[in-house]
Amino acid sequence: QMQLVESGGGLVQTGGSLRLSCAGNGFTLDDYAVGWFRQAPGKEREGVVCVSGVVRGEEGSIYYYDRSVKDRFTISSDYGKNTVYLQMDSLKPEDTAVYYCAADQGSCIGEFYTWGQGTQVTVSS
Numbered sequence: 001q002m003q004l005v006e007s008g009g010g011l012v013q014t015g016g017s018l019r020l021s022c023a024g025n026g027f028t029l030d031d032y033a034v035g036w037f038r039q040a041p042g043k044e045r046e047g048v049v050c051v052s053g054v055v056r057g058e059e060g061s062i063y064y065y066d067r068s069v070k071d072r073f074t075i076s077s078d079y080g081k082n083t084v085y086l087q088m089d090s091l092k093p094e095d096t097a098v099y100y101c102a103a104d105q106g107s108c109i110g111e112f113y114t115w116g117q118g119t120q121v122t123v124s125s
Contacts, residue, residue: 028082
């Protein structure tokens with residue numbers, strides 16, 4: 001059974017940092033595009049950033065759904081740990097949301113069918 005487990009959320013002050021982790025169970029993440037998404041209270045879920053899978057030994061490409069976070073959020077992977085990370089720096093109150101990771105065997109612009117349970121990020125002002 002394919003599962004994704006997020007961790008690393010919490011409460012942080014404005015300007016602080018958090019690193020979220022997305023661990024894969026039952027499948028290997030390097031075969032998949034893995035994206036980070038978030039849903040703020042009262043808003044629809046939106047994409048943040050994605051990394052595509054490894055192809056012929058080449059690292060995947062990174063695609064920012066939300067280019068406004070590009071200077072503050074960084075996606076990375078440690079496939080030896082079967083984990084994808086989201087490093088979030090200079091956090092703002094508007095970053096407050098439940099953050100989800102998702103995996104798709106296609107590309108970062110495909111439909112994601114495997115989702116984690118989410119981890120809450122709260123940024124206090």
